[in-house]
Amino acid sequence: MRVSEQAAAEAAARELGAFLDRRREQLAQRWADTPLFRTVFTVSRDEAVEACKTVVDALSEVASSGRLEDIAAPGFDAAREQLGRMAASRSRGGFTPAQIADEAAGLRVAAVGLLRGESSGPADPEAQDVLLALTVLMGTLRLVIMDTTVSAGEEVMARQRQQLLEVATPVIRLWDGIVAVPLIGTLDSARSHVVMESLLQAVVEERAHHAILDITGVPTVDSLVAQHLMKTVAAARLMGAECIVSGIRPAIAQTIVHLGIDLGSVLTRNSLADALAYALDRRGAQDTLRTAGVNPR
Secondary structure, X not given: OOHHHHHHHHHHHHHHHHHHHHOHHHHHHHXXXXXXXXXXXXXXXXHHHHHXXXXXXXXXXXXXXXXXXXXXXXXXXXXXXXXXXXXXXXXXXXXXXXXXXXXXXXXXXXXXXXXXXXXXXXOOHHHHHHHHHHHHHHHHHHHHHHHHHHHXXXXXXXHHHHHHHHHOOOOEEEEXXXXXXXXXXXXXXXXXXXXXXXXXXXXXXXXOOEEEEEEXXXXXXXXXXXXXXXXXXXXXXXXXXXXXXXXXXXXXXXXXXXXXXXXXXOEEEXXXXXXXXXXXXXXXXXXXXXXXXXXXX
């Protein structure tokens, strides 16, 4: 870009910033009725207008800085919270990031109408430069909206994954002082972490003396899964609960032996029923000792 062209572009960007600042109220009123804002702020139109003002202020700051094509321009920071709320709401409504970004076209139409109303005519070269700057800036806003929408979607999916892990890893109170975690499906690092947290929390809340990890529904056990199990058992012991692993099928037992994994320190039982019976026996023995005035632990 030649010096004269660059100077003209910078001047147009500054003029655009001044226009956005000058027409802040009118733009906010018009944008509040566009689908992007109207469908999100359904309780109060005033709330939508205030959100629009935040976005107009951001665009004015970006234009005044001359960084029309930079989605990382600091001016956009203030608007990202509002854009994030809109993006999350529209995503929950089934809209894709591209569809949400396309709704920004409605914002450009309203701004162009006000801008042309201030110009002396279509042949005004300065007005054309400002219109071009507005087009560039609104294109950048579209990218910012898309980026914010994708980030909001990723956050939602991360929360959903965590919720699914928690739902798929229930802790069951089998008896007074006895809790169990029946594991079904693949056990990876993320889920193992949830298992440990859930089990330890249950040990505290239920004041459990025995905790059972039932892996009947776990299809395979490798060295990583075995390490996770041993860590969970060790953590339960530190919390004062005896941990029992049940449901080790023949194929899994052979795999563990083949891998050379030492589970000698881990108490195991054939099934959940056997583990519960053991815990009840231990519980009965402890109750008997307590009755005799002896602390069993």
